[in-house]
Amino acid sequence: MSVMHLRLPDEMAETLATLAKATGRSKSFLAIDALRDYLVREAWQISEIQQALGEADAGDFATEEEVASTLNKWSANEG
Secondary structure (H helix, E strand, O other): OOOOOOOOOHHHHHHHHHHHHHHOOOHHHHHHHHHHHHHHHHHHHHHHHHHHHHHHHOOOOOOHHHHHHHHHHHHHHHO
16 A cells, blocks of 8 residues: 655645544545545546547547437427
8 A cells, every 4th residue: 555645725634534533434544435436437537538539530420310319309308
């Protein structure tokens, strides 16, 4: 396991301490949990963007019929 030191704004440090006390978890546990969630979400988003860019570069776009079908589906759900 690696060690990382960082400076937190006072308000964030206070919130972290309050949550740690309320949940019976350590501040480190909560910080790692939050960072893990963030990293998973960001990695997924970057992967999806890279995939979409690859599809766009390959000219893989929706046809006019597919776009019209989707618009009709959403329009029908609004009424």
